Amino acid sequence: KNEVEQSPQNLTAQEGEFITINCSYSVGISALHWLQQHPGGGIVSLFMLSSGKKKHGRLIATINIQEKHSSLHITASHPRDSAVYICAVRTKAAGNKLTFGGGTRVLVKP
């Protein structure tokens, strides 16, 4: 069974600060997702990674397959970035189902 650990659980930043959220997993994966959940509950898929690095706007996601670790970075953070960020991994052994981390609650203050 794949264990997915996120850190930190909670993060408060001032507007403009650089934010990093970490995700570690225990078993080899076929893909890793970073998801964003706003207070209303809906989930948006930010990135799907199997290797390397992806960038979209102010968001950057990296993954190190050997170390079983991924990071999500938010540059020049803004109050609208306040949300819960969830790491989820897909493994073939689990029938390609997602295993979710516990989430990181991010609050960006103006």
Next chain:
Amino acid sequence: SAVISQKPSRDICQRGTSLTIQCQVDSQVTMMFWYRQQPGQSLTLIATANQGSEATYESGFVIDKFPISRPNLTFSTLTVSNMSPEDSSIYLCSVVRTSGRAEEQYFGPGTRLTVT
């Protein structure tokens, strides 16, 4: 991307009643899933909705409590039966679409259910 809509977006229901949640996708998808997110918790997979056959349920979830239908490749329903306050959660529909070799997973906006 896949556009997913869910109905209702939220509801407040009385104990003992049932609620059916609908999930509609704007294009045909390979797989459809139903998740539950209890307050303060991460997502838990309830079942995989199979087109034209019975859903595949995860451990701890049973068809009598969470009957699921998937009559075609773009639509599914989840019913929460005989509700109790413990069923208060966000219920999310999720789909996987295959494009070439790539598989992308998308999530719906969720249905926030409160049982009183």
